[in-house]
Amino acid sequence: MHAHGELLNQTKMTINIFRSLKQLLTLALLGGVATLANAENLVSMKTVAMPAFAGTPSDVFVASNVPVIVQGNLLWRLDESRKEWIELAWRPSGRIRGTVENGPRPYLLLESEEGNGISHVASYPLPNVPPEKVLPALPLRFSQAKGAVLGGVVYLAGISMDGTSHWLSIDPKSPEPVWGKLLAWGANSPGITAVVAQDSALYVTVRESVGEGDKVWRWAPGDRWSERGILPGSVVEGSARAIGQAHVMMLVRPGTSAAANAGSQFITYHTITGSFSNQGA
Numbered sequence: 001m002h003a004h005g006e007l008l009n010q011t012k013m014t015i016n017i018f019r020s021l022k023q024l025l026t027l028a029l030l031g032g033v034a035t036l037a038n039a040e041n042l043v044s045m046k047t048v049a050m051p052a053f054a055g056t057p058s059d060v061f062v063a064s065n066v067p068v069i070v071q072g073n074l075l076w077r078l079d080e081s082r083k084e085w086i087e088l089a090w091r092p093s094g095r096i097r098g099t100v101e102n103g104p105r106p107y108l109l110l111e112s113e114e115g116n117g118i119s120h121v122a123s124y125p126l127p128n129v130p131p132e133k134v135l136p137a138l139p140l141r142f143s144q145a146k147g148a149v150l151g152g153v154v155y156l157a158g159i160s161m162d163g164t165s166h167w168l169s170i171d172p173k174s175p176e177p178v179w180g181k182l183l184a185w186g187a188n189s190p191g192i193t194a195v196v197a198q199d200s201a202l203y204v205t206v207r208e209s210v211g212e213g214d215k216v217w218r219w220a221p222g223d224r225w226s227e228r229g230i231l232p233g234s235v236v237e238g239s240a241r242a243i244g245q246a247h248v249m250m251l252v253r254p255g256t257s258a259a260a261n262a263g264s265q266f267i268t269y270h271t272i273t274g275s276f277s278n279q280g281a
Helices: 004-010 019-030
Strands: 011-014 045-049 058-064 066-071 074-079 084-087 095-100 107-111 118-123 140-152 153-160 165-170 180-182 192-197 202-206 214-218 226-230 241-243 247-253 265-270 276-280
Touching: 011 276, 058 095, 095 118, 095 140, 107 140, 118 140, 118 153, 140 202, 153 202, 192 241, 192 247
Parallel strands: 140 192
Antiparallel strands: 011 045, 058 066, 066 074, 074 084, 095 107, 107 118, 140 153, 153 165, 165 180, 192 202, 202 214, 214 226, 241 247, 247 265, 265 276
């Protein structure tokens, strides 16, 4: 992992003009994966040089169109004018275990100080912007969780500490927000690799048995869960993103590891046709 800085120094990063693909490609480079070779058929692209990051990132997210690297309990924001990563003074009230995209202001999935599972969700603070309402603690602790926002409602897929699968929702705009428990997908899953909102629905990818690729599920308010296919591997941690009006793009690694490597491939799912397409490495 110490080679991240050298990789970013030596590589031209391909960045989509859309915020979501900028994050996806940042993550790909931090993981040692080549940038998109065949994405021109989906989006217009531009290339810019990315500064080196000397540490070992655990996650990457975007706030107000600016990439932010998570390094343990530290946050580093990209200063594009100075071409360097700037450490933020703000510290979250717990260890960051993941993020949920929410326009310019993502939510952070936080583990309690005791270190016994993800216990609450908090909005990322933006300079000169009033803080959002504090959300109540989760009704149960998760060993892992992924989420997305659809229609202003936060949806969270999680594996509780006893290994059971859960599907929760909360409306932050409600006068008194409360986490609601919804019917989860299929049987209990060994792991959740992504939750993406696209085309008025939510897409959840979950790990299956050893040797099998992740299964893709679709859910929409007022609708049932439906299986959409099996991927040729596992979705790389934090890589799934909604692209355009009807695509979900994922960086998929052969096998079941959550880490990217040189064998990882960008795969898109078309929400209207239900088709998968390999975009290459």
